Amino acid sequence: MNLAKWRRYGISYLFLIPSFLFIATFLYYPVLLAFFHSFTKWNLVTSEWVGLDNFKKFFNEGTFATGAKNQLIYTLTDVVKAIVFPLIGAELVYLVGGNKIKYLFRTGFILPMLLPGVVSILLWQNIYDPTNGLLNQLLHAMGFTSTHAWLGEEKTAIWSIVMMGLPFISGLPFLIFYAAIGNMNQEQLEAARIDGANGWNVFTKMHLPFLMPQFKIVIILTILGSLQDYVKIMILTGGGPGVATTNPAMIMYNAAFGSSQYGYGSAIGVALFLVILVLTIFNLKFLKTDY
């Protein structure tokens, strides 16, 4: 009896071996390595204990201040881009009405999502190109004589990255808001309108409160995403010119894969992870969004 029971358990555990082998080797073990080597000088083969030196170096280096300031810019603008524009888009699609037109607009807005993300980034890199870029050609055609290397000049580079993806509607937030607005109680909205509420009142008093859970999800996901987003920076500017567009994640990448300081890179990764962890716990405890 007991033996048969344990045989059954054995089969369960056997079936779980592949999953756990994978996550142990390629997820949990790297986490342990990251924490351990954040206190070492590491060249992937040998490592030397240096205590908190990596962390001290990270926070004391001049690039950290720039990186943190840039991160603030990226995160704040990312949140605005993820809330305001997709919401305007979704509301307008409903305002314009007519099922066929709605479908047409919705499809149009999500069309760019068909392309792999890297291709969209490369297209914007072309738009900003100093010689053959659309932006300079457009300015030229409108009679402006001064042209810019948008991604290559210290003053314009970070804002060029921020403006990438204009008008910021295409994406998951648009779909989330669109679906949520469609799920609102139409009779209630109609009743409010009959009682004399104008469109603006319906929007601020009924739509916005109703969409609060969606806002919370989108904001927290956007903040977490923006802290971890460096692929776009890497492709567009590599963090430059100088360190003008870098962020902490980009500093981590450059430390590890640019100058082979793997211990230092691990330390930055750990520091960023702790920030992400605090935000996640805060979200689970206080905002209680479900994603």
Added chain:
Amino acid sequence: MTGSLTKWTGGVLLTILLILTLVPFVLLIFFSFKTQLEVLIDFWGMPDKLHFENYSAAWKAVRSSIGNSLYVCVITVAGAVLIGSLSGYVFARHKFPLKSPLYMLLIGVMMIPSLLTVVPLYAIITNLHMTHSFWGLILPYISGTQLLGIMLCRTLFESLPEELFEAARIDGGSEFYLYSRIALPLCVPILVTIGIVTFLAVYSDYLWPFIVLDQSQQTFTMAAVGLNKSGRSDIGLSFAAYIIGSVPTVLVILFGMKYYIEGMVSGAVKS
């Protein structure tokens, strides 16, 4: 009266926003048919004819990289779907000690950002001699992407009636038989969802292949970025290459639009 005016203004605004959204898209197609000379001499002008030779040149430039990407995608999808559904099945239909701590251990993986693991993972892959090998991509990809499969399959398998399995058990079916012949066929739509989300995440990844692979075995995203760096000389060719390389994602999305949105909304995929 005011209502129709608002509607009209809204419509105009919406149309402007849509045009702005589609500008990069239109550029992509427009310039893919122009020669470099036409771009330099007359930026805004229509091409004198549709230069399909851009496409044949681009195809030569990126076909092997697309092949590499597809190879990695297909193996990762197969692995993630099989392993994920197997564990999903166990957690849905079996009772055993430590079940819920083990499940938490699996789901806890979602708290690990790739940012934290990218450096040590590179060390592990290096020590396993898997740099310059597609397995250096595939194995880590499967580890993260199986999660979605475990969660979705667990939910679905739990909803199946026990009689289904009881009957097969009485007939002497082994556990593996129950999983592969009864549970799996009933959840094909979910498996397709998982496959699509996994495929798109893996196909679009740039960072990890760039770190692990050699230029000679580059994936499509690596080739695309490479074209833009060296290829300022030929926009037409680069753009044609982007279009060709986007065909797999477009096909996969069109094929599974409904599944895809469902999967995206129900949980972000890890890679």
